[in-house]
Amino acid sequence: MQEPRILQVRTQILKKNDELARSMRVRFLQAGVFVSNWVSSPGSGKTTLLQATLTHLRNKGERVAAIVGDLETDNDARRLAQSGAPVRQIMTHGCCHLEANMVEEQLHDWSLPDLDYLFVENVGNLVCPTSWDLGESLRVALLSVTEGEDKPLKYPGLFNTSDVALLTKIDLSGPCEFDRDRALENIQRVRPGIPVFELSAKSGAGLDRWFQFLISQRSATMG
Amino acid sequence: MHELSIALKLVELACEHASSCQEMEVAAVHIAVGALSHIHAPSLLSGFAIAREGTLVSQAELIIRQIPLVLGCTDCDRDFESSGIQDLRCPICCGYSTLIRHGNELDLEFLSLRPRRDENTSIGSVSSPARI
Numbered sequence: 501m502q503e504p505r506i507l508q509v510r511t512q513i514l515k516k517n518d519e520l521a522r523s524m525r526v527r528f529l530q531a532g533v534f535v536s537n538w539v540s541s542p543g544s545g546k547t548t549l550l551q552a553t554l555t556h557l558r559n560k561g562e563r564v565a566a567i568v569g570d571l572e573t574d575n576d577a578r579r580l581a582q583s584g585a586p587v588r589q590i591m592t593h594g595c596c597h598l599e600a601n602m603v604e605e606q607l608h609d610w611s612l613p614d615l616d617y618l619f620v621e622n623v624g625n626l627v628c629p630t631s632w633d634l635g636e637s638l639r640v641a642l643l644s645v646t647e648g649e650d651k652p653l654k655y656p657g658l659f660n661t662s663d664v665a666l667l668t669k670i671d672l673s674g675p676c677e678f679d680r681d682r683a684l685e686n687i688q689r690v691r692p693g694i695p696v697f698e699l700s701a702k703s704g705a706g707l708d709r710w711f712q713f714l715i716s717q718r719s720a721t722m723g
Numbered sequence: 724m725h726e727l728s729i730a731l732k733l734v735e736l737a738c739e740h741a742s743s744c745q746e747m748e749v750a751a752v753h754i755a756v757g758a759l760s761h762i763h764a765p766s767l768l769s770g771f772a773i774a775r776e777g778t779l780v781s782q783a784e785l786i787i788r789q790i791p792l793v794l795g796c797t798d799c800d801r802d803f804e805s806s807g808i809q810d811l812r813c814p815i816c817c818g819y820s821t822l823i824r825h826g827n828e829l830d831l832e833f834l835s836l837r838p839r840r841d842e843n844t845s846i847g848s849v850s851s852p853a854r855i
Contacts, residue, residue: 504750504751504835504836504837505747505835505836505837506833506834506835506836507740507741507744507833507834507835507836508832508833509737509740509831509832509833510830510831510832510833511736511830512829512830512831513732513733513736513754513829513830513831514729514732514829515736516732516735516736595728596725596728597725597728599728627725627761628725628728630761631725631729631760631761631762631829653809656761656808656809657759657761657808660759660808660811688819689809689810689811689812690808690809690810690811691811692811692812692819692820692821693819
C-alpha cells in the first residue's frame with residue numbers, strides 16, 4: 501500500500517481572523533482610538549453599563565462610538581444611541597459570536613482618527629466569543645451577581661482570555677446571597693492577576709473607579 | 724455552537740493547502756488542540772463532518788491531537804502540567820505568577836494525502852493528550 505504523503509501546514513486555524521484582527525489593532529492604534537470588546541452572558545448588564553460609560557465619557561468631551569452584536573433586533577443599539585454617541589448594530593442572524601471581519605465591515609465610513617474610544621459589545625455568550633480576536637486593546641468580561649460565584653469556574657475560557665473583569669449589579673448582592681469573596685477568588689484562579697471592578701450601573705457604585713481605569717488604559721496604550 | 728464556525732475555518736484553510744495537490748486526495752486533516760483553546764473535540768468532529776461536504780477535503784478524516792495545559796511558575800522557576808484549566812495557580816507555591824507554556828494551540832499541523840479512491844464515510848478520531 502502506498503504510504504500517505506504528508507503536506508506540512510503548521511498554521512493556526514483561525515489565522516485569517518487573527519491576521520485581520522492584528523491589522524485592525526494596528527489601524528486603531530495609529531488612529532488613536534482605544535477599542536474594547538465586551539463579553540459576558542446575556543443579561544449581565546453590558547448594555548446598561550456601556551450606556552453609562554458612553555454618557556460619562558461624552559460629558560468629559562471624549563469622542564466615543566459603539567458597535568453592538570446581537571442575533572436579532574437593534575434594541576441595544578437604540579438604547580446606546582440615547583447617549584448621543586454614534587452606534588451601529590450587527591445582527592448576526594444566528595451566529596453566536598462576533599468575528600473580526602464583522603466589526604471591520606462596520607467601520608467603512610467612520611473616520612477613526614475622529615474617535616477616542618470604540619466599544620464593541622459582543623453577542624451575549626459565555627463560550628464562543630473567547631476564540632475570536634476582534635482587534636481590541638482591552639477585553640472586558642462582565643459577571644453579574646445574579647449569575648452566581650461559580651460562573652468563572654464553569655466558564656473559565658471567557659475570563660482566562662479577558663484583560664479586566666467587572667462584577668456588575670452589586671446592588672443585588674444581598675437578595676441573591678452572592679458570595680463575593682468566593683467569586684473574586686474564582687476569577688483569580690482562572691485568570692491570575694486580572695483587575696476586577698465591582699459596580700452597579702443602577703446605583704452608580706464603583707463607576708468612577710471603572711471610568712478612571714478605562715481612561716488610564718487608553719493613556720497607557722496610546723503612549 | 725462555535726465548533727462549527729471553527730470547523731468551517733479549518734476546512735477553508737485545509738482546502739487552500741490541498742488545492743495544489745493534483746492526483747492525490749486528502750485522507751486526513753491533522754490538528755493540534757490545546758486544553759485552553761476551549762474546543763469540545765466531539766463537537767468539532769461533528770462540525771467537521773458537516774463542513775467538509777462538497778469540498779476538497781470531503782473524504783478526509785479529522786485527527787485531533789490534544790495538548791495538555793503546561794504552565795510555568797516564574798517564582799518557582801519550574802514547569803508543570805495542569806490537570807485542569809480552572810486553576811492556573813502554581814501547585815507548589817500556590818502563587819499566581821504563572822505563564823502558559825502549552826495549551827493555547829489551535830493549529831492545522833499537516834494533511835495526509837493518498838491517491839484518489841471511493842467515498843470514505845469515516846469522520847475521524849481524537850488522540851490522548853501528548854506528553855511533553
